[in-house]
Amino acid sequence: MLLKLAWRNIWRNRNRSLITMSAIASAVLLAVATVSLQQGVWEHLIKNLVSLYTGYAQVHAKGYWDEQTLENSFEIDKTVEQQVAGTPGVNAIAHRLESFALASSGDKTRGCLVVGINPAEEENLTRLSAKIQSGSMLESGQDGALVAEGLAEKLNLALGDTLVLLTQGYYGSTAAMKTPIRGLLHFGSPELNNQIAYIPIQLAQYWLDAPDRATSLVVGLEQAEDLPAVARSLKKSLPKTYEALTWKEMMPEINQHIEADSAGMYIMLGVLYMLISFGIFSTLLMMLAERQREFGMLNALGMQPWSIARVVLAETVFLTLCGSLAGLLLSYPLVWYLAENPIQLGGDMAEIYEKFGFEAIFPATVKAKIFVEQTLVVLSVGLVLAVYPVWRVLRLNAVEAMRN
Amino acid sequence: MQTVIDAHNISKVYNPDTIPVHAVNSVHLHLNRGEFTALVGPSGSGKTTLLNIIGGLDAPTEGQVVINGINISELKPNQLINFRLHNIGFVFQAFNLIPVLTASENVEFIMLLQKRPKAERTRRVHELLASVGLSDKLNVRPSQLSGGQQQRVAVARALASRPQFILADEPTANLDSHSAATLLDIMEKMNREEAITFLFSTHDQRVIDRARRVITLVDGRIENDSAATQIRH
Ligand SMILES: Nc1ncnc2c1ncn2[C@@H]1O[C@H](COP(=O)(O)OP(=O)(O)O)[C@@H](O)[C@H]1O
Ligand SMILES: [Mg+2]
Numbered sequence: 001m002l003l004k005l006a007w008r009n010i011w012r013n014r015n016r017s018l019i020t021m022s023a024i025a026s027a028v029l030l031a032v033a034t035v036s037l038q039q040g041v042w043e044h045l046i047k048n049l050v051s052l053y054t055g056y057a058q059v060h061a062k063g064y065w066d067e068q069t070l071e072n073s074f075e076i077d078k079t080v081e082q083q084v085a086g087t088p089g090v091n092a093i094a095h096r097l098e099s100f101a102l103a104s105s106g107d108k109t110r111g112c113l114v115v116g117i118n119p120a121e122e123e124n125l126t127r128l129s130a131k132i133q134s135g136s137m138l139e140s141g142q143d144g145a146l147v148a149e150g151l152a153e154k155l156n157l158a159l160g161d162t163l164v165l166l167t168q169g170y171y172g173s174t175a176a177m178k179t180p181i182r183g184l185l186h187f188g189s190p191e192l193n194n195q196i197a198y199i200p201i202q203l204a205q206y207w208l209d210a211p212d213r214a215t216s217l218v219v220g221l222e223q224a225e226d227l228p229a230v231a232r233s234l235k236k237s238l239p240k241t242y243e244a245l246t247w248k249e250m251m252p253e254i255n256q257h258i259e260a261d262s263a264g265m266y267i268m269l270g271v272l273y274m275l276i277s278f279g280i281f282s283t284l285l286m287m288l289a290e291r292q293r294e295f296g297m298l299n300a301l302g303m304q305p306w307s308i309a310r311v312v313l314a315e316t317v318f319l320t321l322c323g324s325l326a327g328l329l330l331s332y333p334l335v336w337y338l339a340e341n342p343i344q345l346g347g348d349m350a351e352i353y354e355k356f357g358f359e360a361i362f363p364a365t366v367k368a369k370i371f372v373e374q375t376l377v378v379l380s381v382g383l384v385l386a387v388y389p390v391w392r393v394l395r396l397n398a399v400e401a402m403r404n
Numbered sequence: 405m406q407t408v409i410d411a412h413n414i415s416k417v418y419n420p421d422t423i424p425v426h427a428v429n430s431v432h433l434h435l436n437r438g439e440f441t442a443l444v445g446p447s448g449s450g451k452t453t454l455l456n457i458i459g460g461l462d463a464p465t466e467g468q469v470v471i472n473g474i475n476i477s478e479l480k481p482n483q484l485i486n487f488r489l490h491n492i493g494f495v496f497q498a499f500n501l502i503p504v505l506t507a508s509e510n511v512e513f514i515m516l517l518q519k520r521p522k523a524e525r526t527r528r529v530h531e532l533l534a535s536v537g538l539s540d541k542l543n544v545r546p547s548q549l550s551g552g553q554q555q556r557v558a559v560a561r562a563l564a565s566r567p568q569f570i571l572a573d574e575p576t577a578n579l580d581s582h583s584a585a586t587l588l589d590i591m592e593k594m595n596r597e598e599a600i601t602f603l604f605s606t607h608d609q610r611v612i613d614r615a616r617r618v619i620t621l622v623d624g625r626i627e628n629d630s631a632a633t634q635i636r637h
Contacts, residue, residue, distance in 0.1 A: 001509070001516050008504035293499045300461055300496075302489025302565070303517055304482060399462050402496070 002307065006314035009287070010322075020283045021323035024378055027276040028327025029334070031269050031374045033364070036335040038265050040342075040365035042258050043224050048358040049254070050247050051126055053192060055094075055218035056227050058250065059084055059234065062243045064215060065250065070099060070170045073213045080238065084217060087233050089226030094121035095214040097204045101167035103197065105155045112151055112195045114165055116204025116214075125220045128185075128198065131357070135159045135183025138200050144182035150194035152184055159184055163197065170210035177207040188356030225367075273381055281385045284316060288389045295393060296401025309393040313386050320382030324375045332371070338364035407472075408569050408601050409435035409458060414467035416453050416624075427453040428464070429624040435569070435603060440595045442615035443605040450624040451605035452573055458603070459492050459571045460484050472568050489517055493562030493570035495604075497577050500558035501546040507533060508542040511561045518565060532560040536590050552583025559590060569601035576611055588614050 010017050050056050058065075061074035076095055085093050097116035102109055119138045122128050128146070129137045138144055145163050157163060162178050169175035179199060187193040205211050219234075221227060227246055234244035248255040295308055342363035345353060350360035411433040418425040428450045435441060443451050456462035458469055460476045469476050471491060479487055488494075501510045508529045515525045533539055536556035546554050555575055562570045572591075576584035588611060594600045604611075612618055620628040 001513065005502065005504060012504055294502065297496065297499060298502070299485065300459070300488065300494055301514060301517075302485055302487075302492075304485055307517075399456055402499070 002311050003314055006311045007318060009291075009311070009315050010318050013286075016283060016286065017319060020279055020319060021326060023276050023279045024320055024323025025327035025330060027272055028324045028374050028378055029331045030272060031377070032327065032331040032370055033334055033338070034265060034269065035370050035374065036331075036364040036366065037338060037362065038262065039367070039370065040339065040363045042261070043365055044342075044361065044363050045358070046224060046247070046254075046258075048356070049251075051220075052187070052189060052357070053126065054247050054250055055125060056221045056224070057219040057231055057234065057244060057246045059217040059219065059238065059242055059244050060215065062241055065243065065245055068098070068100075068215070070168075070208060070210060070213075070215070073097065073170070073210060073215045074242070076212050076214050080242065081217065083237065084219060084234065087230055089221055089223065089230045090219055091222040092121070092125045092220030094118060094125045094218045094220075095201060096122075096216045096218060097201050097208065097210065097213060098215045099167055099204070099208055101165045103151065103155060104164045104166065105157050105161065108155050110151060110154050110195070112165075112197055114145075114167075114204065115196065115198050116201035116208075117198050118201050122198070125218055131185045131187060132183045133186045135181070138182060138198060140200055141202055142200060143179045143203055144199070145179050146183045146185050146198040147181050148185045148187055148193045148196045150187075150190065151197060152181070154194070157181060165197075165207070167208070169208045170213065173209065175208050177203075179203065188354075188358070273377065276378075277381055277385060280316075280320065280382055281388075283319070284312075284385060284389050287315065288312070288392060292401045295396055296398045299396055299398040300402065305394045305396050308396070309390040312389050312393055313383075316382045316386035316389075317379070320378050324378040327378075328371055328375060332366075335364050335366055335370075339366045405436040405438075407434065408437050408439075409433065409603070410470040411454075411458055412468050412470070414454065414457055414464045414469070416450070416457060416462070417465045420465070427624050428457065431467075431621075431624070431626055433458070433619070433626070435601065437569075437601055438595070438599040439601055439603070439617055440592065440615060441603050441617040441619060442612050443603065443619050443621060444607060444612050445605075445621035445627075446607060449621045451621055453624075454621065455571050455573050455603070455605055459494060460488050489514070489565065491568045493565055493567035495555065495558045495562050495570060495572035495575045497574045500561075501554055503546055506543045506545055507538060507549065507557045510546070510557055511564050514561055514565045528564055532563055533557070535594070536560045537586075550583065552579050552586060555579065555583070555587050556590060559587070559594075563594065563600065569603060572602065572604035574605055574607075576606060576608055581610065584608065584611065 061072050064072035081093065084090060095118055099114050101112055101114045103112045117138070119128070119140055123137070132146065133149060138146055147157065147163060152158065159181055161181050163181050165177045165179070167175050187196070201214070205213060219230070221230060231244060231246045238244055298308055299305060342361035345360040345362065353360035411431060414428055414431040414433070415426070416428040418427055431454060443454065445451055453462065457464045460469070463477065474487070476484060476487060502513065505513060511529045511532055512525045515528065533542060536559055538553060538556055538560070541549060541553065546557070549557065576587055579587065591602055592614060595602055606612060618630045619626060
């Protein structure tokens, strides 16, 4: 009966309740759409970014990320490899043996990053073949290199020319190698385009005198949201001689940027929720003022203030719940549509995106978590606001309330 | 005769620190089970204040109210509310009913607060609304009832809780004379047939004429009590 009473009380002033509910619904709609879009855009960017080179996470010998030398490489271990590949959420892995080297041709010399790869694994993880401008993909066990365009240009090298690489091997001796250029790569990122070269990992191991060794095991994920769980599992279960780092740890500046952006959005949402709080609160105050007499009468008859307060509380919950459910019902199709038909970027933005090899779109993400979170936020706003009317009801004086 | 209300030396002073108003002055009031008593007096004579004190809605500045042997001034606030729920039926001048509930729900509500079983509630709602002549208005909301009908629902509700007595503060003040007479008929019948104790305030002579005992209040003092007069005669 108390719930029935609360429910009917909401519809006592139908227009006011409908207006309050639509304010709540539009706030939820706006909040869900904003958060879904923002998270979707960042997820899309991160996915593009990590699939350029770093992957979502990497496993190294302990200390490698701080000091990237061959001394901090590890011997490829089938058990560790299987453990990483078998972690739930992981859908691709790739071993790399990376070394900085001097590349030269004729009288030109450039510093570069030489990456020994397993072509099939790398293809799976970063779709390397898609970046080939001319020439063909490397083949496992063969010689040959894929050189980024910028680097090749600076060295005055073309497809089919010979690349000379010079560095220090695993045991400290000088390592030198000549290998034909099998393909030229294009990267949108100048950093990669001007200094990267790929060779098969066996060739790198031979060149660096580091048989069976690798510097990193790159981890790809099916879904970005699995990252925390995967990272936790790897950090916990890998032998102590290994380190597992996520892209956030490897590229902290990007993560900070995202967090700053989210903070900005949450401030905006905070302002939005403040605005609807005023709306909800004024509705509650009006309900309270109109019903002083009724509350006094109920208390006089023998209803405990706490029971009356429960009715008021139930009314607040109904009001906010109806509003947010309406908001959810409206936002689901919108967010779903924006996920299926992402906003296409145009103009300069699109150009920048495409230069980096990213798809120039703003997709939304459809996540139950976002819907649930926003509903809970509105509901808690309502409950916090209900504290005042509840407090007023609890210190109700029947005689005074009825005299008005 | 069994004593239901024993109000002893009741005084009530409003605003004792600024401009004191002595609303009730050293009132002794004794009511037996089955009485049908009117509390009369001009506006401002202290009727509402006295009824509120007897009903446990307001605390007296001085004196004690004993109902059925229980000194209600010794009860804690929540005990007092519970005491009202189980022992006192109230009919107010206006705004008696919960607007969003139907007539039958309004009557049932008080029994729900008392946690009475569903079967009993349903039976009693029908019984009581029939006895106040509103069998055809069970599912009608207060806004669609006339003032007199609303007061009859309020009387039915006051009875629903099976109280020791019913306090009614000017129950007919907002009614036309016909509705007032009907309401009085119903109250009288309940008093006669079921020995329900009524204490009601009024300043309407036609209502006063129907009472079996009349207590007259002037400036917060009992000026005349027909029961006492009869004894003296
Ligand atoms: N809350 C209050 N504060 C101050 N004075 C009050 C209050 N309630 C009633 N009074 C005064 O007490 C006196 C008695 O009032 P009341 O009991 O309402 O009389 P009645 O019901 O007979 O009209 C009046 O003078 C009234 O002004
Ligand atoms: Mg009065």
